[in-house]
Amino acid sequence: MKQGFFRDKWQSFRAWQEQPITYQRPGKTKHVCKNCGHRFQGNYCPVCSQPVGQGRITWITMWQGFGQLWGIESRSAIYTLWQLLWRPGYLVRDFISGKRQVSYPPVKLLFIVAAVVALIQYFFPAPEREISNSGYYYLDFAINWLDNHENINALLTGCLFILPTWILFRKAPRYPNHTIPEGFFIQVYLALLSFIFSSIFVESHAISVVLTAGYTYATYKQLFGYSYWGTFWRLMICSALSIVIIILLIITGILLSGM
Numbered sequence: 001m002k003q004g005f006f007r008d009k010w011q012s013f014r015a016w017q018e019q020p021i022t023y024q025r026p027g028k029t030k031h032v033c034k035n036c037g038h039r040f041q042g043n044y045c046p047v048c049s050q051p052v053g054q055g056r057i058t059w060i061t062m063w064q065g066f067g068q069l070w071g072i073e074s075r076s077a078i079y080t081l082w083q084l085l086w087r088p089g090y091l092v093r094d095f096i097s098g099k100r101q102v103s104y105p106p107v108k109l110l111f112i113v114a115a116v117v118a119l120i121q122y123f124f125p126a127p128e129r130e131i132s133n134s135g136y137y138y139l140d141f142a143i144n145w146l147d148n149h150e151n152i153n154a155l156l157t158g159c160l161f162i163l164p165t166w167i168l169f170r171k172a173p174r175y176p177n178h179t180i181p182e183g184f185f186i187q188v189y190l191a192l193l194s195f196i197f198s199s200i201f202v203e204s205h206a207i208s209v210v211l212t213a214g215y216t217y218a219t220y221k222q223l224f225g226y227s228y229w230g231t232f233w234r235l236m237i238c239s240a241l242s243i244v245i246i247i248l249l250i251i252t253g254i255l256l257s258g259m
């Protein structure tokens with residue numbers, strides 16, 4: 001009895017992971033657009049694109065008015081973050097394969113989350129960071145700048161994975177032949193997670209690194225569909241290649257500063 005209950009819960013969770021939103025088809029009812037007066041059938045006015053159901057100003061309209069300031073007037077920003085926690089690879093697949101309306105635009109989300117984090121840190125300041133002072137001007141400049149722009153730091157770190165991912169996951173069974181621009185958006189979602197973890201676990205760098213690594217693994221597994229082991233060794237090579245790129249960048253920084 002109990003076992004069946006948990007199995008049902010698990011199965012409905014798996015179904016939600018695959019397909020979180022089902023759209024209601026519009027009925028045959030005719031609407032008159034409050035904005036332009038056009039008579040139409042459906043959820044949006046085909047002339048001016050205002051949605052059905054706009055009426056008097058309510059408390060919800062008021063909240064939406066403030067939300068628009070941050071670009072979060074619909075709940076999809078928070079729902080997108082929720083999906084990112086529970087179905088990261090499927091969310092990425094949806095976005096890059098063309099299901100754009102089910103989630104919030106990822107690059108915009110990265111900057112909105114950074115603005116929210118900055119606002120929180122204004123009231124609850126994060127501990128002071130050590131300033132890099134190795135004597136190599138360009139190297140110190142880059143490290144200190146990145147430390148102060150953690151969302152961009154997370155994104156640039158992710159970008160190191162684009163080329164290795166493209167090389168190693170191109171023939172993936174579930175999402176084959178992904179393009180480099182699609183690879184960029186995979187990293188935007190992962191940067192979002194990495195940035196959120198490093199903002200929550202300010203005191204413990206290790207926790208956020210482990211969480212980010214775990215989520216990267218889960219995302220690649222869900223998106224590309226290689227076996228557990230196949231995903232693991234490919235990601236290991238990706239990490240090794242990205243470390244090589246970092247070392248080359250550090251050497252460049254030192255050489256530039258020495259000149």
Ligand SMILES: [Zn+2]
Binds near residue numbers: 036038045049050
């Ligand atoms: Zn209209």
